[in-house]
Amino acid sequence: MWFKQISFYPLNKNKLPDLETLAVKLAEAQFAPCSGLDWFSEGFSSPVSFSPESVFPADYTWRVTLKKEEKVLPAGVIRDILDERVAEIQNTEARNVGRKEKQELKEQITDDLLPRSFTRSSQTQAVFDIKHGYLFVNNASATKAENMLTKLREALGGLEAGLPHTKQSPGSLMTGWLLQGAAEGGFELDSDCELKGTGDVAPVVKVSKQDLTADEVVQHVKNGKTVTQLGLVWREQIAFVLTQDFTLKRIRYLDVLQEEAEGHGDDAASMAFASQILMTESLSTMLEELAGYLGGWQD
Structure with missing residues (x-):
């Protein structure tokens, strides 16, 4: 259950519902198939195949799933x-x-x-990290992530969550790291980036599978372009692309995390439990470190 792209929201840890309340409220907002003249239906469903419950808890992490069914009429x-x-x-x-x-x-x-039309369904998953105070949504689309947040607020009667804001913008930090030819702390430059120029028709340069310290890459920054996406590796555990909108794309969990999850058992429940905790703990710790280089979180 490793999320491959993420939008995230800092939460007010002191005003989160308890697990029982969350489960009851989401069960009341349970998904039901489209009927009659409805074009679509949306509601919460079980996040795992081996349990019918509306929440899958793993220690201080709670996973939920929002399911949507749409009618297809060409x-x-x-x-x-x-x-x-x-x-x-x-x-x-x-x-x-x-x-x-x-x-x-x-x-x-x-x-x-x-x-009589056909239907197609889709799911969006999210994980509450009640220890660090984050909601991770498994989608980098702002529209779909905001929809998940809206449905949670409707089901719970409110949820204190906001967009991630820091004193320094991610774009400024990424541009600085590329210009100096190295990231800081537990972060290393990977091999992908995107840069954007200025003007009404701003030029965009995409770099893939290339040494980001090479002169021809750094020269783009020296010529006035800013970095809008940057590939990074964190502590040899997670490789990802950070965007200027503070989403994480193309996330890869490296061998050390995968092997640790497999060490907790090979049945579906054990793997889901372990991977959920390891993923969430790693992402939260990484974001806290990244926020430090961005000047800290702002309300």
Whole structure:
């Protein structure tokens, strides 16, 4: 259950619900399949396959899952049926079909087809770290991460969580590290970055699988570009790409963490329990160290 991309929110640790309350509230907001003329349905479901519970706790970490089901009704299907209806009216009634009538026909066709349409489902997972005070959402999309936060707030009647703000911006720190040719503390430069220039049509340079200390890479910064994404490795445990929006992408958990998780057992429950704790502890510790280089968290 290793999250591969992350948006995160600092939490007010003193105002978090207890585990029992969280489980009850999410069960009350449980997912139910689409019905009738509903285009989609969204609610919380079990985060693990081996338990029906709405929360999977592992020590001080609690995992939850938001499930969404959407009906799929291809526009081409509606258009073909609409064309047939319009042609039938024109032939049998010898008159043209106006725009307003076409729109009414389209809505009727959609309502007729919707109960018989296909559905597709998706899931977004999140983990509460109640020791360090973070909510990790397994998605780097701001829209999907904010949706998870919104649904949690609706289910719980409120949740004190905010966007991660630091005194120095991630972009400024990343640009400085690339310019000096090295990161600091437990961080090392990896082999990927993205730089952006200025102006109405700002140039973007993407560097992949390359030595980031090379002159041709550093020269981009000297020419006025700023770093918007930077590949980093933390303490030989986690490799990831940090973005200027403070999301983590393309996360890889290196062998030392994977092997430690496997040492706790090979059944699904043991692996899920161990990996959840190891992942969350590592991410929280890493973010605390990173925030230190960014001047600390701001309210």
